Amino acid sequence: MRPSASRRRGLVLALIGGLLPSAACSLVPGAGEGGERAPAEQRDGKGRAAPTEGVMCAEHGVLEALCTRCNPRLAAVFQARGDWCAEHALPESICPICHPERGGKPVVDVAQDGAPADGTKVRLKDAATVVAAGIETVKAELREGAGGVSTTAHLDYDATRLAHLNARSPGVVRALAADVGSRVAAGDPLVVIDSPEVGADRARLETARARVAIAEQNFQRQLALAPDGIASQKSVLAARQELDDAKGARAALAASLSVLGTPGRGAGGYTLTAPIAGVVTQRNATIGRLVSAEQILYEIVDTSAMWAELDVPEIDLPLVAAGQRVQLTLDGLPGRTFSGAITYVAPWLDPHTRTARARVPLENPDGLLRANMYGEARITAEARQAVLVPRMAIQRAKDVRLAFVRLSAHEFETRRVEIGISDGQRVEVKRGLRAGEEVVTQGSFLLKTETLKGSIGAGCCEAD
Template sequence: MAGRTHAHAALVLILAALLSCGAACGRREADNAAPAEEQAKAGAKPAAGHVAEGALCKEHGVLAALCTKCNPKLAPVFQAKGDWCEEHELPESICPLCHPERGGKPAADVPSDGAPADGTKVKLKTKDTARLAGILTARAVERQGGGGIPVTARIAYDALKVAELNARAPGVVQKLFVDVGSEVKQGAPLAVIDSADVGADRSRLAGAVARLKVAEENLKREEQLEKEGLAARKSVLVAQQELDAARAERASLAASLAVVGASAGGSGGYTLTTPLAGVVTQRRATVGRLVGVEETLFEVVDVSSMWAELDVPETELPAVSLKQPVVVEVDGLEGRELKGEITYVAPAIDPATRTAKARVPLANPGGALRANMFGRARILAPARAAVMVPRAAVQRAKTVKLVFVRLADDQFEARRVEIGAIEGDLVEVTKGVRPGEEVATEGSFLLKTETLKESIGAGCCGED
């Protein structure tokens, strides 16, 4: 790693030395051509839409508000930013002799994302500069892409078909009906649990039922007495309220028993059942064990379908979408291709692996797929013409991806690009590069470094 860093540093120094010579020569030619005052008077104007608006200093040919010769206190500000032309004692970015095309004004269309503008030119001092700096190029090629994105896969249970069952009320396990591996149907009994809480609810329910009968008889009697004129209407209303309260109490206790799967009759026991058909994959209950409502006693899984969880590299995500067909091959099932579609792509990247999860449901009628099996998957995409460049050609500046296209032996152009699928050492460029164009590969980071300086070499950086 240290050797690579030193090599990069050496290349930067070589390129900087060659380009600084170009900058000095360019400035001397500008000095000999005409002074700044004469250029301003001659009407040297910046390209439309390329420079900021504002009045020029007539004496020095720069934006009046930024003229450091008229306002010497501004000079330390530009010097601290590294924006200073020592030869002409003006800010480098607006120096009319170094940058006559800017007309003494700063560029107004400089992107705010910290990356060079699309089309920024890098002019080298000589045709040998790229060779001496170790900058290599390769041609962008057009080929049929979209054959498939290879990713790793892991088989998992369908989370929508997994039931974790715990005790509905605390108690003691009295009987077991199943063990791990048992196949069960929906509603099948798993265990009987004796619970004091259930017994108490049953007793209270029996008392509520008795009180309900008394309340019903009492209401009938009061209504009869009212008809005979022997009881007031108030007595009937009181009897009706007592009946309503008795009915509510009975319904509440019956509902409590129903929640735990216990009937109204019997002792304190209740039966734990499964809500879905499948296979018992876990059993933690044992006869005689005291269990609480917080612990899982059984796990039942429907394995008629499984999930293939794919690890998709973040660089491949632009080419992945929902309903995209996938072919999965699992270790241990060689020669068997399982087909499905992507139903989910995670919205987050794993910071450790730089991958995102994608999910593919797979039919499993014979039960051959098992949780935690590993394999490989190929995310399919329709074949299409794709422009491919070497991975080394793509540089990052903040969040922007750049490719440097060779225009001449001594000139490169920065292109903001969008990338698609990655196949080995090649990257698909979906926007920004045309087939046949030469792009910088090895050493392209040096060109990126120079574009971020805002000026280099004889021609500096600029846009058409």
């Protein structure tokens, strides 16, 4: 009889005994057809490939950690359990030919959250089986002075050094002076546009200037005749008002035309110039094209500085504030570290990712940093103690993270853990482990499969 959920903590999942492969299948995440070596965080200390969560054996269609064709030593484990497809030399329960609906994976249906209960025990046949299976452990390490928050980051243009240039008045593009990739200085010409509206405004401006000249002459005449009584005070005031109106109309037209840039060829031509120094990254104008005032014709970026945008998880926000130093590594620039300080933390959260945006300005004098690069940022925070374990010691079942602690020579206990920051090779465990406990590294994936109800070889029995 299967025990109730309330008794799962005291259960022992008895393994008949098995052998964990000393090397995973030839293909690993990110590897090419030639089977490139797994990255460092997926290998143990002896350089062997460690089974990775959810990775399939591309050749045989089953989980690579359970593939008996690539790892023949595992075959005896499943044969002893009676879980064996002799025709295809694979475990019957995950044989993709006999059971294509399972997709080469164990059936997972343990609890409401899909993960084994905290404290579930796994017992191998004996200590010799542990050695033969290749299961290895390390002690959880307590590190003094640990602190900070690690999160993802991507690069973007510094918005204060980004310019979008649009047509000042509708017209036709007559000439282009810069293309994508051109380096321009502030004031350099970019595009010449002919606009009927501009031509009409310039004609009106000339009329307004003439009106001002005539009004000025009339006002001076009325002012000179007034002392002799030839011109009344009323006519002087009327002449003064006409002069002021003429000057106002002239100023309005001149101001309207001043935003166009420098005059171009023809009565209606005008030339748009670069508002800042930088690199042309977009050009949406072509000769002969009719453009409107709403259309962006050029984008210019000063790339001597960039912004790193950090996605800070909601749970870590109390540790993050403006002024904190940040160390940034980028996927596209391995071996390089960039540093800066947070200048802004958004007052709102993304409703989908539950993260807040933090901004770090970065100097980019050599142009290595490019928009949309991705990487990892470590934010310096208050120093504290932290329990660290190798990254490969943490397994995942649905949304629950697990670790396995050695209790005796051949018995292990499942722990639900909460993880924190990572330094690449090791990960912080905020809850679920104590410093000094022996945690399974190599072989943790196979132990996880044994804790899942309905998985390969898993059987529940009462603890002795």
